[in-house]
Amino acid sequence: MDNTSGTPEQATSTRSAREWARVLNTYREPNAWRSWYEVAVTIGPFVFLWAFAWWSLDVSYWLTFVIALVNGAFLLRLFIIQHDCGHGAFFANRTLSDWLGRVLGVLTLTPYDVWRQSHSIHHGTTGNLHRRGIGDIHTLTVKEYKALSMPRRIQYRLYRNPIVLFGLGPGYLFLVENRIPVCFPDKAKYWLSAMATNAGILVALGLILYFGGIVPILLIFLPTTLLAATAGMWLFYVQHQFEDTHWEEEDAWNVQDAAFQGSSHYVMPKVLQWASGNIGIHHVHHLQSRIPFYRLTEVLRDHGELAFNNRLTIRESLRNARLHLWDEDKKQLMSFSQALGGVR
DSSP states (O other): OBSSOSSGGGOGGGSOHHHHHHHHGGGOOOOHHHHHHHHHHHHHHHHHHHHHHHHHTTTOHHHHHHHHHHHHHHHHHHHHHHHHHHTTOSOSOHHHHHHHHHHHHHHHTOOHHHHHHHHHHHHHHTTBTTSOSSSSOOOEEHHHHHTSOHHHHHHHHHHHSHIIIIIIHHHIIIIIGGGSOTTOTTOHHHHHHHHHHHHHHHHHHHHHHHHHOSHHIIIIIHHHHHHHHHHHHHHHHHHHOSTTOOOBOGGGOOHHHHHHHSSOEEOOOHHHHHHTTTTTBHHHHHHOTTSOGGGHHHHHHHOGGGGGTTEEOHHHHHHHTTOOEEETTTTEEEOHHHHHTTOO
């Protein structure tokens, strides 16, 4: 993980996180025409590929399956647009952003108002060891893990296993857990959001079932949804789970430092960067969440030194998938073997 560029002049430490936050304020203004363009070039291909996949059912199920997988990239991008709506970053009109987010929530299987609240909590508490639990990936410290009983240790190891975290987890999260507001069970507003989204999903699936039977659901809906969900889970993981990420106790925690130092810059090929709505430029996003995703690259062009802060390549990110415990003394995320040695 590269925290700075190779030359002292370009080191990001020349400005504090708070200073960078002030600089980034100038990029918060969305462009309505550009925002609608991004909606059009994402939902247009998404609908076309859905229709193309349906047509291909009479040609080859394998072709249908491949098209559905490709469409997962556009569904992921729709989620990023929904994400920006939740931050109030996509349109200056908050009502328009919210209703676009709610409509997209039916496609992404994500109740918008529930997700917006939990994600807001994530942004406001990231890196705070005393405020974990909502909108993040469950992470224990070494001391906390050692204090667990053996059954609880096994449970945590299973949860952090890549097969569960990136295999079973995304499907469970988007197909099952999102159906009820588990984080806010006592708030009517969030039940309404979840149930309205569920109703929209049921109507859509009912129409698919009525006109096409079960096959389009199995070969188009599920592959598209699960691929997008898995990609989204992986991106969320690598954006905060890396060796030199940032966690602090409540009294030493600062929201700007946590946002800037605890979020990665995930460097991807251009096509993946486009499909993921530049969300890999996560340190900039977390420091100023009101910047529309299409302006994040503008920030890096204007302030090239930011490209080297917590820079993470795809190869490095694969190695980070083995990191599971936060060592409070060494200030590093570690693997079980690194943190515990022979301790199980």
